[in-house]
Amino acid sequence: MAEPMGHRVALINLGCRVNRVETDLIASRIEEAGCVLVDCDQAELVIVNTCAVTGEAQVKTRKAVRRAARMPQSPIVVATGCAATLFSSELEKISPRVVVEPRKDRVAQRAIERLGITNGTCSPKSHLAISPTPTGRTRPGIKIQDGCDLRCSYCIVWKARGPSRSLPSKDVLNAVRESIGRGAHEVVLTGINLGCYRTTESDALGPNHRLEDLLECILRETTIDRIRISSIEPQDVTEPLLETMSNAHGRIAPFLHVCLQSGCDETLRRMGRTYTTNQFSKVVADARRLVPDIALETDVIVGFPGETDEEFAQSLAFCERMAFSRIHAFRYSKRPGTPAAVAPCQVDPNVSAIRSQQLRTLAERMRKRHMQERHGAVDMVLVQERGDGVDSHLLPVQMDDELPLGSWVRARLGWQDGVLVGTTL
Secondary structure: OOOOOOEEEEEEEEOOOHHHHHHHHHHHHHHOOOEEOOOOHOOEEEEEOOOHHHOHHHHHHHHHHHHHHOOOOOOEEEEEEEHHHHHHHHHHOOOOEEEEEHHHHHHHHHHHHHHHHOOOOOOOOOOOOEEEEOOOOOOOOOEEEEEOOOOOOOOOOHHOOOEEEOOOHHHHHHHHHHHHHHHOOOOOOEOOOHHHOOOOOOOOOOOOOOOOHHHHHHHHHHHOOEEEEEEEEHOOHHHHHHHHOOOOOOOEOOOOEOOOOOOHHHHHHHHOOOOOOHHHHHHHHHHHHHHHOOOEEEEEOOOOOOOOHHHHHHHHHHHHHHHEEEEEEEEOOOOOOOHHHOOOOOOOOOOOHHHHHHHHHHHHHHHHHHHHOOOEEEEEEEEEOEEEEOOOOOEEEEEOOOOOOOOOOEEEEEEOOEEEEEEEE
C-alpha cells in the first residue's frame, strides 16, 4: 500500500456537539495546509480536542493524550479544548511531546509549525465553525454561539468557554452557503448555550436580534433545504421561535433537544437550573401546539447529590408524561471545582447505576413508541451512510443501499421488524 502524500495528522474528538464542529473546522484547515488525515497509528501529529464537563470526561482526556503520546511512531500531540484551558499544566506533564494550545482557532497553525511546514498557513475565521468534507459528515455543523452565562452547580464549562458571545449573522450566512456549495442539504446550528444567540450593534441584521430572527434570515437569504436546531435550554424555547419553525414549511426540522436534567423541582433547584417542571411542561405543550409534528428529546442526570428515591421517582414519572422521542441518560459524575462536587448527600454509585438503567428502560420504550408512530409518514431523508439515513425527527431510517452518500430523498416511512424503513417516492 502506498504511503499517503503530505504530513500525516490524526484527530481525536472528545465531548459535546460543539467540540465535534470545532474538530471539523480544524480538520479542514489541516487539509488546506497540505496535510493528510490518517488514523492515530499512522500519524506524525495527533490533535486531541478535549473535554472537561465531568470528572469522568477529564479522566478520558488524560487517557487519550497519554495513549497518543505512547504510540510507537512517537507523534507530537497537540491538546486543545476545555481540559486544555483549565488543566494545561496537568496535560503538559504527560509527555515532553505534548503541546497544549487552548485556543482552537490557533490549533491548526500550531500543528503546521510543529510539523515544519513553511508554505502552509491557517487564517482564523473568527470563531466560525463549519463542518467540512474531511471528516465525512453529511450534516455540517455551524457554531453560531459560544460560552455560557449560566452557573449550573454541576458545570465547569462556563469557566473554560467564557461568557456568551455570538457569531455575526453575515458569517453564519457565509457558513451556510459554503456548506451548500459542498453539497450539504442540512445544516445543524450549534452552540454552548444556543438560545442566548444575540446580534450586536454592528450586525447587518441590527442589534439584539435573537435565534428566530437568524433562522428567518437564513431561510430568506440561502437555499438550504433543512436547518436543524441543536441543544437548547427550555427558557429559550419561546413562542416566536416555535412560530418561526412552524412557518418554515419543513425547512426547519420539527425537532428540538430541550435540556431537562431532572423532572423533580427540588433536584432542579440544587442543580441551579432556572426553571420548574411546570415551566418545562408549558414549553412542551407550546411546542406541540405550535409545531404539531415536533419531536422532542432531552438530557437527564440521575444520582445528582441529594437525589432521594422519591425525587428520582418524580423525575422518572415526569419524563414519561413528557413522552420524549429520545432521552440521553447520564449518571452524575463529580466535577472537581464545582459546588455539586462538595455538596452533601452524594449518591452511592450503585444506586445511580440502578436508576440509570431504569431511566434507560423507559427511554427505550418511549423511543420505540415514537418510531412506531412515524409509520406511514412522508419525510425528507438524508442518506448519511450506505443504506442508512436520518429523517427530520433525527430518527435512523434504512434506505436503499444503492443511494449515494448525501442523497436527499423524499420517502414514505414504514415500521418493519423493529426499524424504520424508507421507501423512495
